[in-house]
Amino acid sequence: MQEFKNGTYWILISDHLPELSVAGAFVQDPSCGAVNIFSGMTRNHHDGKSVTGLYYDCYEEMALKESKKLLDAITKEHNLTKALLFHKTGDAPVGEISLITALSAPHRKPVLEATEELINRLKQELPIWKKESYKGESLWKEEQLLKKEQQPS
Amino acid sequence: MQEFKNGTYWILISDHLPELSVAGAFVQDPSCGAVNIFSGMTRNHHDGKSVTGLYYDCYEEMALKESKKLLDAITKEHNLTKALLFHKTGDAPVGEISLITALSAPHRKPVLEATEELINRLKQELPIWKKESYKGESLWKEEQLLKKEQQPS
Amino acid sequence: MCMNISVIYFSVLKKITGKSQEVIRLEKQMSAEDLFGLLSKKYPEMVRYKPYIRLSVNQEYLPFETRLKPDDEVVFITPVSGG
């Protein structure tokens, strides 16, 4: 478990994530008129196959550092008031939330734009890896990538 | 108070709104990997003036009908799985949530795009009116509009 | 041909008219435009908002030329500001 929390940012990398309301309450501020909360969760299908669950491996200390850089960059760029990023580690069965972002600002446009940018970038930068379990087999995303690359197109 | 709820949509026009977690839980679905929750709340300033609170008047029956049309259009257009819209009526002091939208889909792109479109359109279509209270005076938005239009530019 | 029209007021129009709603008895068939003209005589301050108002009849946005029918519920929708 890794955590960083001050008056502006809250980052949590943990096998247990707080409720959405807790995330929303943290980023709220009297100066803010807009809060956007995105959550990502395990869905029961991928590429036409039935998924039974996910497992997240994480280089936690580095994920915390990269998350700080990311929130700092996004907050400055979009003039956000507060920013939060939670990521789950370990098992995430179908329906379980693995990612929560929450951003606040006086107006809605920056929080929506910043949410999209934050998610795109964290999917590139955070050292976190997903293993998908199908009926009877479990494969890391990189193994699936290699399989695909080696298929004749 | 006006409410419509089935397996896909939940619309609530009321002087008391449920928690964000309740909104998130409604739109979650095993087939969904992405949920986006936007909330709008009363902020303590507008146009450089200090705001002490808002009051929302609402043509509730029509707001419900228009919300249904809106969620239906947005859901079809963006292939969403579930959609929720809550709007508060009556007093909304600083920090109080007046709007909640929650949308779900298998992937994140449609829920983010649909959130922006939904908010833009509901601000145009729903028969709901805001009165802002400053220190010592309260003005409907339309009164402020008329004041501005009549100022020499 | 007489008819009753129910007019509901919200927001600044509620403030101007001092009413939440009233029933207007029309002596002849008319459009919503005509009804607004009638009400403007009663509440002169309404006129300033006319350029910004949309019409709702029975909870649907409709054009001002719409001809009213007995027992229609009419609301003059000043610029909305929900959200």
Place this chain on the structure above:
Amino acid sequence: MCMNISVIYFSVLKKITGKSQEVIRLEKQMSAEDLFGLLSKKYPEMVRYKPYIRLSVNQEYLPFETRLKPDDEVVFITPVSGG
């Protein structure tokens, strides 16, 4: 000039090496690229992932040419998939 380098494995590299981490003793100064070459001999399956791997030294993304220092913490970051 001898030095110890701590290598941590995640995800598919943990599966390939069968280890969460190990300390590698280098007999001379070398780059992370060289270290990867060394480990590839020990764990041949790692080579297939080389084109996709980014380097992290002491929890920072750095280029593969980076020269390693004593007690550096090295992680070979296969394509990430968080979110």
